[in-house]
Amino acid sequence: VSVALPTESRAAVLTAYAEPLELREIPVPREIEPGALLVEVEVTTICGTDVHLCAGKLETVNAELPIIPGHEFVGRIVAMGAGADRDAIGTPLAVGDRIVWEHEACGACPACSVQLAPELCPNRRYYMFMDCTKPPYLVGGFSQYCYVFPKSGRLRVPDEVDSDWAAASSCALRTVMHAFERLGRIAPWETVAIQGTGPLGLFAILAAKRSGARSVIAIGGPQERLDLARDYGADELVGVEGTDPESRREQVLALTGTGPDVVMEFSGAPGAFSEGLGMLRRGGRYVVVGQVGGFEDPVRPSLITTKQATVIGSWSASIAHYWQALEFLRLTAADVDYGRMISGRFGLEDATLALQRMSDLLEIKAAIYPSGVTGR
Ligand SMILES: [Zn+2]
Ligand SMILES: [Zn+2]
Numbered sequence: 001v002s003v004a005l006p007t008e009s010r011a012a013v014l015t016a017y018a019e020p021l022e023l024r025e026i027p028v029p030r031e032i033e034p035g036a037l038l039v040e041v042e043v044t045t046i047c048g049t050d051v052h053l054c055a056g057k058l059e060t061v062n063a064e065l066p067i068i069p070g071h072e073f074v075g076r077i078v079a080m081g082a083g084a085d086r087d088a089i090g091t092p093l094a095v096g097d098r099i100v101w102e103h104e105a106c107g108a109c110p111a112c113s114v115q116l117a118p119e120l121c122p123n124r125r126y127y128m129f130m131d132c133t134k135p136p137y138l139v140g141g142f143s144q145y146c147y148v149f150p151k152s153g154r155l156r157v158p159d160e161v162d163s164d165w166a167a168a169s170s171c172a173l174r175t176v177m178h179a180f181e182r183l184g185r186i187a188p189w190e191t192v193a194i195q196g197t198g199p200l201g202l203f204a205i206l207a208a209k210r211s212g213a214r215s216v217i218a219i220g221g222p223q224e225r226l227d228l229a230r231d232y233g234a235d236e237l238v239g240v241e242g243t244d245p246e247s248r249r250e251q252v253l254a255l256t257g258t259g260p261d262v263v264m265e266f267s268g269a270p271g272a273f274s275e276g277l278g279m280l281r282r283g284g285r286y287v288v289v290g291q292v293g294g295f296e297d298p299v300r301p302s303l304i305t306t307k308q309a310t311v312i313g314s315w316s317a318s319i320a321h322y323w324q325a326l327e328f329l330r331l332t333a334a335d336v337d338y339g340r341m342i343s344g345r346f347g348l349e350d351a352t353l354a355l356q357r358m359s360d361l362l363e364i365k366a367a368i369y370p371s372g373v374t375g376r
Contacts, residue, residue, distance in 0.1 A: 005028055005030075007027070008026065009138055009144045010026075010143070010370065011138075011143035012024075012068070012142040012351040013066050014065060014066060015066045016065065021351050023348060026132055026137050026138060027137050028138065029136040029137060032081040034083050035081050035083055035150030036084060037077055037080055037147075038077075038145060039076055039145065039148060040145055041074070041144060042163045042369070043074055043163050043167045044141030044368045045073070045164065045366070045368075047072045048358070049292065050070060062129070064130055064131040067131065067140060068128060069128050069141070069142050069351070071103070071141055072141065072171035074098055074163045074170065075098070076096055077093060077099060081150065087155050087156050088155055097156050099154045100154065100169065101153065103124050103127060104149035105119070105124050105151065105318070107151055119317055136149075143348075155319065158330045161326055161329045162339075165329050165342075169326055172199040172203055173328065174322045174325040175314070175316065176200055177325050177328065178321040179204070179289045180207055182314040183287050184285075186208065186212055191255075191262070192213040193216075193217040193219060193260035193263045193279065194216060194220075195219050195264065196219070196290055197219075197228070198220070204266055206232050206233060208264075213262075215236065216233060218230075219238040219267075220239070221240045222241060223239070223241075224364075240269075245274075249278050249279045258281040259280050259281035261284050263276040263280045266289050267290050269290070270295045270297060272290065272291070273288060277303055278303070282307045283308050285312065286312065287312045287313075287314055288311065288312065289313075289314045340364075341364050342364075344357060344367070346366060347368070
């Protein structure tokens, strides 16, 4: 049975930085390449990177305008290219299945094949950074349909995992999973400080508690996010509103004595790196994840030497971490109210408003439903 493919996809398009998105009809590619998929986007949750990129504040990556924002999404398979009938772990795929999928690494370079770090592939094709007037056009999540690149790893979403959460897992939680993998073991006597109480920080609190940390300190704000951090398991809260780095360091030292054994940075805030390094205990480990802005943050390198600090960067993720993220959601679904993180629901016509509300910290995570919010 051949199903007629849609010919156009409604999408919210960024044509100029810091300008409202434009609703456009984008062509659907007539041919689905071997290995590729066409999916109908169920939900795209908004990531901080979408917000920074649309505002023109993402100095570290070059996008080719016009683009379709959005890279944190869940879709249902509409059409399948030849040989695309299984996911990355061998699960059979069929039209109608829900999947998450990754950016596309080339699979044939030293990063992909020797270092086994496809997230560092220099030839990686990223959703939402590519010109949507060129084939395969559907290269972002603020769109009814999206094209899954032939070499993008993809996973069937377990039935127990709600689409909203699965979407949030496909950038935020998989990034957190990768960061914990980079960090390595957390011993039962170790205290972990989490910088940032946005979606990544909140996911990290949940993950740190389940990794067996003795105590988790959440450093963030505003108050409703600190409340959620507490409900997600943070043992101690340190607010960033109305406090300065030195007073926060003193608070954390008062809580820990010698400083946290592990500090994890998910805030993306200017100055967060020097602050986190400053509070880390001697011999501690510092994982830096949120720092994607182009600003500078002076530190004394002797701090790294004299603390004998281990500083670990963690960038993006690969399909293994998407699997870990979905599995984490499946295993914790009964215990954690993930719905509290999805704070607002919008149609494509309100995508600009959703981005603005994220930027103003009025939403923890906003969700875009390209086919409308009715019935959600
Ligand atoms: Zn993201
Ligand atoms: Zn590669």
